[in-house]
Amino acid sequence: MPETPNPPSPGPAAQAAAAKGPTLFGDIDRLLRGHYTSEAALRTGGIAVPLRTLAIGSLILGAFYGASMGLFSGLNAGAGNGSWLQVFASAVKVPILFLLTLVVTFPSLYVVSALARSRLQTGDTMRVLLGAVTVNLALLASLGPVAAFFTLSTDSYPFMKLLHVLFFTVSGFAGLGFLRRALRTILEPTRVPPGAVFQSFTPSPPLSITQGAAPPPEPATQENDQVRRVFQLWIVIFGLVGAQMGWILRPFIGAPSREFGWFRERGSNILLDVINTFGDLF
């Protein structure tokens, strides 16, 4: 039996790829491995991965998972209650869903980032967000074969709907975890060097009303904690906006009882629909 030697760490293939220079999937691979978002990399004040790479990578990964979502309707096309057009529509809509969520939430992140006196510039902040979206979509795309397998092996529309909700939730948490880790480092306020000519405004420490109490925390630390709390809230908003955006852009799977359409009528919300789908399942 032919045996292959186990690669040392890092592998020769990785070294050869690195020598060839950046490639689309090479960059995404490095992002997933955390090379661009290590503490050392973020503390240099920027992220080296190009925005274009992240955007194209997100489009490809999202389109792959979207196609696996629309496959359910495509397979029902023969029975007259589905359409192969749904495969194309979902392949287009999944990347759009993430990119639109980004467009809607980016301004608020920009404001919070600026308030925190983050070292990252606007472009870098966008890279971090797009990086989180790419991580989210990479995990989602890796579940594409599983989704496609269930699409091929089941005819239960409610089951498929809940399965996709589950996959989106799991990958969403992975993306948000990535964002949280990256932002923790980014939100470290810039230390103003002593003797600097233009010093930025630092809020005064709160007044202590109790004499002899423990000294108040350092202003920078206090500010940092506040910003972290704001960011935690912002991450929740990011998730909610994403969920609602998905609801607005539906259908992604294509209900067998309905004609193909690019969009559905507005009304209700995703949470109510998920609860109703549990009822329809059995």
Next chain:
Amino acid sequence: MLGHATEILRAEGRHQPGAPTTAWAALLVAALATPAIHGAVMGTWSGRPLQVFYSLTKVPLLLGAATLVCLPNFFVVNTLLGLREDFHAALRGVLASQATLGISLAALSPLIGLIYVSGCSYPLATLTNGAAFLTATLAGQWTLARHYRPLVERDPRHRVGLVGWLVLYQFVSIQLAWSLRPFIGSPDFATTYFREDSWTNAYVDAVQAMLMAL
């Protein structure tokens, strides 16, 4: 091949965790060829040669396809956990556990044959084959644990990767097994590769059956 099988089961020699080389071909052959033996024996209960042939192809298909469908996610999850440098070792552990499952199934097939020859009903045949799969799965887990032990000691995040793999693999393989029925060949049905209701959902059907029973 027997030498490889022994070393896979013992996780020693060429198939020990951390071995300098990996005999991928031996692992793949063991993971895909040995379950076919059990599949063939499974199908003999029906007394129909076509069912024997179908089951012979379906058991390796079940194990191989479930692994293949889950591998992309396993790769991405390991990468996200920062465990890419160990992916080679993790994949070797997964394949070794699949090979152990296959070899164990093959080893249990004479017992299944003996039970068939002794005269057994269709429910008993289903039950004994279920028990054989359960036993072989536990054996596979034993090998997987042996391969993962040094990895978890080195980095506890491997535990997350392992749990993720097990959950997804079980989730997919239960539905795939449902879709690939029949394996034994019920006397009430003609010999076909798939049942008419193959494209239903195992989980939905199971919950519906439970609700009807209550």
